[in-house]
Amino acid sequence: MNEVTESAITVSAEVRELLVGRIRDVADYPQSGVMFKDITPLLADPVAFTALTDSLARICAERGATKVVGLEARGFILAAPAAVRAGLGFIPVRKAGKLPGATLSQSYDLEYGSAEIEVHAEDLTADDRVLIIDDVLATGGTAEASLELIRRAGAHVAGLAVLLELGFLGGRDRLAPALRDAPLDALVTV
Template identity: 75%
Template sequence: MTGGAQELLLSRIRDVPDYPQPGVVFKDITPLLADPEAFSVLTEALAEVCVRHGATKVVGLEARGFILGAPVAVRAGLGFIPIRKAGKLPGATLSQAYALEYGTAEIEVHAEDLTPDDRVMVIDDVLATGGTAAAAMELIRRGGADVAGLAVLMELGFLGGRARLEPTLAALEALLAL
């Protein structure tokens, strides 16, 4: 991705101080999504990552990963699979619990959506601690598919997600490092 494209994306991400709690600066991507040029640049860049790494399907993580993952899958000519919070998918699912700062959470995928022939690229808006991404990749592997990698709009490097995930990933690409 060119420097101009990165500048465009950065210019459309709004900092929201003290959200969702005091001391946190939330990176709001809604202005980027509202700008058709920026959104197109973003989805094209993520689609290129999918193609470059031989993905056959795209997984989007609830919720902003859905917003990014579905158009990325369409651009790359791939299928899209949502990974959702527990209890949101009907039918047979695989689930994976993971630790949060205070407690645990659980995500699910439809069991039949993953096959041994799949190379899955996980798409999300941000890589922070890597907890949700690690759980998603474990879920994909348990479903019998191969993980092609993780591609995100932005990486919050100070939270250590890359160090946590890199030993288990073929590819980890962040369009923006913050």
């Protein structure tokens, strides 16, 4: 199996502490035995949200991105301001049936069932270098599907950036073949 390119981009200990300090653990949500990582306190804090946005915009620049893709739904909240800060366009990857007009779709398996994501067919071109942004990397299913979708649209993947990687769930290993030579940047790993 290919190894995922290690991130050369880091955030300072101070920024990391700020981000971690604003992520709240919610026990037994959405089901018993799950420790949910709630980022809403981080989003409500303008200093923390600005630090996060600045960090993601820096990744956009350092990866040479020309467009930013945000994954539904919390990825939108992080990707859109990062794209604006970096001076780039924002492209939403949505659940199936949510975008009007011609779309490309990609199905993927979930723990219990399957799902499908879509992007507007005309939003990406062969000239685009796309940074995909999401809030959390867990098992990697949605990220893996988005990587395939971006490539099928003809664009180049500049990388994947997440606020929080749940390392114990193995998403990084799962994504290794799909990322190929694109880096995975996690600002915080637990």
